[in-house]
């Protein structure tokens with residue numbers, strides 16, 4: 201399973217990328233606003249930190265302007281993936297951009313029917329938002345299960361990128377279902393490697409090791 205980091209915070213990305221566990225990054229207009237920085241500068245910086253795909257989202261709602269924005273974004277670096285919304289124009293832009301060899305991430309997916317269309321449109325990634333579905337009382341993970349099943353039936357190359365992840369449990373459930381990618385907020389990735397019993401065990405080992413008076417180096 202691939203791990204993308206869902207943030208536009210360059211310092212966080214640098215820190216987590218050093219672990220070697222980060223396969224890509226996703227941003228969206230809200231995350232860019234939160235960073236308080238210039239969109240194009242941020243994307244360029246992130247692309248230099250990670251080798252994998254960095255999703256940068258168009259903000260236009262119409263096909264022609266989406267293409268013009270995508271053109272600006274994809275010139276920033278070779279590893280930019282263009283994020284388009286799951287709308288009629290977004291799908292049309294996805295079809296065009298992917299036919300030109302550009303990686304496209306179709307975002308704001310909330311149904312399996314939408315995901316099927318994105319795959320037909322040649323998306324490299326489909327981003328179903330599990331947390332936002334859970335928020336309205338739906339079962340976000342059921343959508344992941346449906347999409348994985350449908351894509352497998354037709355051998356679609358589109359990768360299922362689980363988005364709107366709120367907890368390690370979301371990541372584990374997505375992995376159990378065979379999703380290709382989870383895009384996780386930095387805090388969730390940290391929660392995944394942290395465990396109180398690991399800390400407690402380490403403390404005990406350190407104490408006992410000190411009693412031996414030895415040193416490995």
Ligand code: E4P
Nearest residue numbers: 206226228331332363364365
């Ligand atoms: C990622 O591509 C999405 O933009 C992101 O995961 C949305 O997460 P949120 O629902 O927590 O805003």
